[in-house]
Amino acid sequence: MSRALELDRSPVPAATVLIRGARLLDPRAGLDGRADLLVRDGAVAEIGDALEPPQGAELVNGEGLHAFPAFVDPHVHLRTPGREDEEDLDSGTRAAAAGGFCAILAQPNTSPVVDSAPVLRSLRERARAEARIPTGFLAAITVGQRGEQLTEMAELADAGAAGFTDDGLPVRSAGVMRQALQYQRLAGRLLALHEEDPSLSGQGAMHEGEVSALLGLAGIPSISESAPVARDCAIAAYEQGRIHVQHVSALDTVETIERARQAGTQVTCEATPHHLLLTDEAVRTLDTNFKMNPPLRGEADRQALIDGLRSGVIDCVATDHAPHAREEKEQPFEVAPMGVTGLETAFAALHSGLVVPGVLELGLLVERMTAGGVPFGLPVPRIEPGAPANVVLVDPDAEWEVGEAGYESRSANCAFAGRRMCGRVRMTIADGAVAYRERTFALGAVG
Amino acid sequence: MRRHLLSVDDLSRDDIERILGRAESFAEVSGREIKKVPTLRGRTVIHLFYEASTRTSSSFELAAKRLSADLVTVKSIGSSVDKGESLKDTVQTLSAYDPAAIVIRSPHAGAAALVSRWTRASVINAGDGKHEHPTQALLDLYTLKRRISSLEGLRIWIVGDVLHSRVARSGILAFSRMGCEVTVCGPPTLIPRGIESLGCRVRTTLDDLPEADVVYALRMQQERMDGTFVPSLREYAAQYQIDGRRLRPNQLLMHPGPVNRGVELAAEVIDSPQALIVEQVESGVVVRMAVLYELLAGHGAPSGVRAEPETEPQPA
Numbered sequence: 001m002s003r004a005l006e007l008d009r010s011p012v013p014a015a016t017v018l019i020r021g022a023r024l025l026d027p028r029a030g031l032d033g034r035a036d037l038l039v040r041d042g043a044v045a046e047i048g049d050a051l052e053p054p055q056g057a058e059l060v061n062g063e064g065l066h067a068f069p070a071f072v073d074p075h076v077h078l079r080t081p082g083r084e085d086e087e088d089l090d091s092g093t094r095a096a097a098a099g100g101f102c103a104i105l106a107q108p109n110t111s112p113v114v115d116s117a118p119v120l121r122s123l124r125e126r127a128r129a130e131a132r133i134p135t136g137f138l139a140a141i142t143v144g145q146r147g148e149q150l151t152e153m154a155e156l157a158d159a160g161a162a163g164f165t166d167d168g169l170p171v172r173s174a175g176v177m178r179q180a181l182q183y184q185r186l187a188g189r190l191l192a193l194h195e196e197d198p199s200l201s202g203q204g205a206m207h208e209g210e211v212s213a214l215l216g217l218a219g220i221p222s223i224s225e226s227a228p229v230a231r232d233c234a235i236a237a238y239e240q241g242r243i244h245v246q247h248v249s250a251l252d253t254v255e256t257i258e259r260a261r262q263a264g265t266q267v268t269c270e271a272t273p274h275h276l277l278l279t280d281e282a283v284r285t286l287d288t289n290f291k292m293n294p295p296l297r298g299e300a301d302r303q304a305l306i307d308g309l310r311s312g313v314i315d316c317v318a319t320d321h322a323p324h325a326r327e328e329k330e331q332p333f334e335v336a337p338m339g340v341t342g343l344e345t346a347f348a349a350l351h352s353g354l355v356v357p358g359v360l361e362l363g364l365l366v367e368r369m370t371a372g373g374v375p376f377g378l379p380v381p382r383i384e385p386g387a388p389a390n391v392v393l394v395d396p397d398a399e400w401e402v403g404e405a406g407y408e409s410r411s412a413n414c415a416f417a418g419r420r421m422c423g424r425v426r427m428t429i430a431d432g433a434v435a436y437r438e439r440t441f442a443l444g445a446v447g
Numbered sequence: 448m449r450r451h452l453l454s455v456d457d458l459s460r461d462d463i464e465r466i467l468g469r470a471e472s473f474a475e476v477s478g479r480e481i482k483k484v485p486t487l488r489g490r491t492v493i494h495l496f497y498e499a500s501t502r503t504s505s506s507f508e509l510a511a512k513r514l515s516a517d518l519v520t521v522k523s524i525g526s527s528v529d530k531g532e533s534l535k536d537t538v539q540t541l542s543a544y545d546p547a548a549i550v551i552r553s554p555h556a557g558a559a560a561l562v563s564r565w566t567r568a569s570v571i572n573a574g575d576g577k578h579e580h581p582t583q584a585l586l587d588l589y590t591l592k593r594r595i596s597s598l599e600g601l602r603i604w605i606v607g608d609v610l611h612s613r614v615a616r617s618g619i620l621a622f623s624r625m626g627c628e629v630t631v632c633g634p635p636t637l638i639p640r641g642i643e644s645l646g647c648r649v650r651t652t653l654d655d656l657p658e659a660d661v662v663y664a665l666r667m668q669q670e671r672m673d674g675t676f677v678p679s680l681r682e683y684a685a686q687y688q689i690d691g692r693r694l695r696p697n698q699l700l701m702h703p704g705p706v707n708r709g710v711e712l713a714a715e716v717i718d719s720p721q722a723l724i725v726e727q728v729e730s731g732v733v734v735r736m737a738v739l740y741e742l743l744a745g746h747g748a749p750s751g752v753r754a755e756p757e758t759e760p761q762p763a
Binding site: 333 | 533535557560561575578612613640641642645
């Protein structure tokens with residue numbers, strides 16, 4: 001537990017940048033107003049009016065733009081090793097930087113599964129050569145994600161595992177879940193849980209409801225998620241362990257977590273932009289870019305997620321960015337794999353869908369999008385002097401169509417493809433280095 | 448009517464009436480010794496069947512042949528599909544033959560709609576997973592109309608495995624579009640949650656069955672009887688089998704076939720004069736001729752590709 005979590009990325013020069021005249025918004029630092037922001041040698045150096053750029057600094061005109069602490073995504077599939085045709089560390093972290101993220105955590109359901117220290121070490125080594133932004137790697141809870149035998153969690157934690165998850169699959173057995181929570185006392189690190197009861201999900205391809213009845217698709221009922229969440233909250237409480245529920249999709253899950261938390265259970269959770277913005281109505285078209293697990297649910301579920309995000313029952317936004325090859329998604333709905341990409345659209349989608357219509361305060365969205373590392377023990381990015389520079393610069397009024405200029409990701413299976421968005425990331429500074437600059441966004445330099 | 452027939456939802460009540468009327472005129476041709484008309488001469492129809500089928504495939508085949516179309520049948524077994532070719536590649540390959548229509552049966556919902564995006568041909572859904580089977584619904588309406596001239600207000604009970612039935616889904620939509628009152632009935636484990644939204648009532652017992660004008664029994668598939676959906680075949684038959692005791696003399700009986708004798712239907716009702724099961728099969732050919740005609744030569748055909756003037760079909 002005392003070991004600090006280290007993320008990996010390729011070596012980059014520390015940035016010295018002066019952003020002039022942007023609205024600086026960091027609710028946690030009590031910051032909201034127009035000012036100049038000076039980043040010197042990779043750290044926030046000064047916030048003030050009419051700051052002078054140091055020699056060699058890059059000068060950014062922030063007129064009309066917002067600067068937030070950059071976002072943290074605790075749930076990304078980088079498909080490496082094994083499916084580098086769908087995503088690799090370079091493309092995945094480029095997509096993350098383009099979405100305004102300064103840190104991400106990758107899931108271990110790769111081929112091979114990240115269930116041993118050698119696999120984890122080689123992945124971290126690759127990240128130190130290829131990753132554009134700091135990247136952490138979760139390891140599996142059970143060997144091969146088969147749900148039977150615990151991985152060598154203590155060694156994996158020593159080798160730098162950011163946490164443990166069998167994401168993509170649930171830990172079916174309550175007994176194995178209990179052992180993992182007991183073992184957490186030794187290994188430390190959070191257990192992040194994909195909650196699903198396979199006997200309730202069956203062959204389900206979408207949410208069980210009116211739309212699945214109409215389409216003749218087998219449905220995944222919301223109890224398939226909420227029932228095992230209740231089980232694992234009970235086990236976590238009994239063992240005094242800590243769990244993080246991934247991609248919460250259903251109203252009853254939000255209520256279950258809220259009750260458990262009120263009773264003192266150490267449980268955190270996340271929700272995705274697609275579950276916060278879309279419902280099973282979208283599946284009527286049988287567009288496979290609306291197929292993911294857990295599935296898009298009903299409007300009452302979606303409203304419960306929004307309420308949870310507002311109240312804090314839902315701690316953070318996670319994209320569950322899940323790239324798939326085009327030919328795999330160009331199949332009938334029941335056959336196509338589950339998962340959608342989301343790194344590049346997360347902020348724009350939530351800004352357009354919740355902030356612009358007045359459903360959610362911008363500051364609250366920034367808080368939830370920056371909180372993804374907290375359950376795992378990562379620091380929250382902040383805009384305050386002395387802090388490492390993790391800054392995203394956003395044009396809140398820029399309109400664009402998702403996919404119009406392609407994607408940084410190697411895959412295009414985005415749930416928001418073709419939608420008009422309002423709000424665009426112009427620049428991302430991740431842990432002191434410029435990780436992304438939008439193509440049309442020119443920078444001036446001070447000679 | 449649109450260029451494709453993917454769902455009953457694509458059809459207005461007028462479209463349905465027109466197709467049934469057209470089928471009526473083809474029935475007259477079918478009564479002749481030479482049953483062919485030249486309507487689709489020189490045009491190609493492709494049958495792409497990814498699932499076993501007897502009734503649907505043979506009646507579509509006869510329908511295309513009686514309209515003088517050139518027919519190519521591709522079945523998944525023994526074709527490149529069997530070698531792992533994707534649906535998209537198969538459709539694009541077959542589209543190179545410039546077919547006028549592709550008739551597709553697939554185990555997956557939405558397959559016909561996908562195919563319609565990848566080809567210029569008219570696409571006819573001959574069953575997509577558990578989603579829809581629109582030509583079955585049309586032939587059911589046609590069969591019923593021959594017995595009862597007005598379907599308005601007719602009470603239809605669809606009994607059995609609604610969960611896995613594309614026939615039920617298309618039937619609910621088609622019968623209610625024609626003004627019928629539809630009730631679905633079956634074991635609670637085989638009634639999909641939310642099915643009421645299609646415009647039907649739900650019952651889990653046959654207690655109110657006497658109110659029905661038409662009893663439409665669904666096929667109980669072998670693989671659903673293994674104890675996961677119903678405890679046993681015996682229990683299913685005891686609760687839901689339509690037999691001589693349950694079927695009133697004034698009620699008509701339908702079934703999409705093939706029948707499991709002694710499961711969903713007792714032998715005595717299958718062979719009774721109330722049963723329309725054989726007539727349903729007969730209707731299959733003329734209704735599918737009418738659908739092909741509508742899409743390729745009739746009202747719904749794009750202008751400039753009309754093969755025949757819109758007159759009554761003549762024998763070839």
